[in-house]
Amino acid sequence: AQKITQTQPGMFVQEKEAVTLDCTYDTSDPSYGLFWYKQPSSGEMIFLIYQGSYDQQNATEGRYSLNFQKARKSANLVISASQLGDSAMYFCAMREGPHNFNKFYFGSGTKLNVKP
Amino acid sequence: DAGVIQSPRHEVTEMGQEVTLRCKPISGHNSLFWYRQTMMRGLELLIYFNNNVPIDDSGMPEDRFSAKMPNASFSTLKIQPSEPRDSAVYFCASSLEGYEQFFGPGTRLTVL
Numbered sequence: 001a002q003k004i005t006q007t008q009p010g011m012f013v014q015e016k017e018a019v020t021l022d023c024t025y026d027t028s029d030p031s032y033g034l035f036w037y038k039q040p041s042s043g044e045m046i047f048l049i050y051q052g053s054y055d056q057q058n059a060t061e062g063r064y065s066l067n068f069q070k071a072r073k074s075a076n077l078v079i080s081a082s083q084l085g086d087s088a089m090y091f092c093a094m095r096e097g098p099h100n101f102n103k104f105y106f107g108s109g110t111k112l113n114v115k116p
Numbered sequence: 117d118a119g120v121i122q123s124p125r126h127e128v129t130e131m132g133q134e135v136t137l138r139c140k141p142i143s144g145h146n147s148l149f150w151y152r153q154t155m156m157r158g159l160e161l162l163i164y165f166n167n168n169v170p171i172d173d174s175g176m177p178e179d180r181f182s183a184k185m186p187n188a189s190f191s192t193l194k195i196q197p198s199e200p201r202d203s204a205v206y207f208c209a210s211s212l213e214g215y216e217q218f219f220g221p222g223t224r225l226t227v228l
Contacts, residue, residue, distance in 0.1 A: 035216055045219035095214050106159045
């Protein structure tokens with residue numbers, strides 16, 4: 001089974017609107033971490049946001065928030081007030097196990113296009 | 117902080133040649149990861165190290181691939197002999213205690 005599933009290969013959003021990128025994960029370990037990365041066309045991988053499995057509140061970083069639904073094993077990324085510069089590939093990732101174990105899994109990515 | 121440093125940024129070689137990719141992680145980070153990214157396969161984890169020790173190399177595609185981390189500030193990924201299907205972008209990333217990974221700029225490898 002896939003550890004990380006991103007079901008949206010591509011998405012469009014109008015500039016200034018909010019967009020949700022879906023991510024579901026699969027683990028039986030009670031300790032894990034969830035991450036989102038952005039990869040613009042220039043190719044670099046940029047860390048956006050982190051959510052730990054024991055964190056009670058959803059993580060937020062500026063215009064990014066992570067909608068963490070533990071029972072559903074989903075970790076959707078919400079981008080508010082989309083900007084043209086948000087057009088990129090977005091990857092969801094999971095670290096399975098506690099911090100001293102570093103097995104990371106990445107999803108296949110979602111390509112976001114922000115329309116002016 | 118200089119971030120994760122990879123060299124070379126671009127490498128073009130001929131089939132059968134040995135290729136060595138280099139990575140310098142962020143100082144103080146205790147984990148290092150090598151990834152390969154292609155259009156067909158996406159982002160694949162090849163191998164990762166904790167405190168310079170290889171922990172999981174199950175993603176290394178074949179015996180032609182090998183990786184070393186002789187000290188906390190340097191790692192290499194070697195392909196010998198290289199094949200056209202090895203053409204990809206190879207990323208190195210480092211992290212501290214399992215938190216976010218910081219990626220290097222990548223090495224774009226082309227094997228002719």
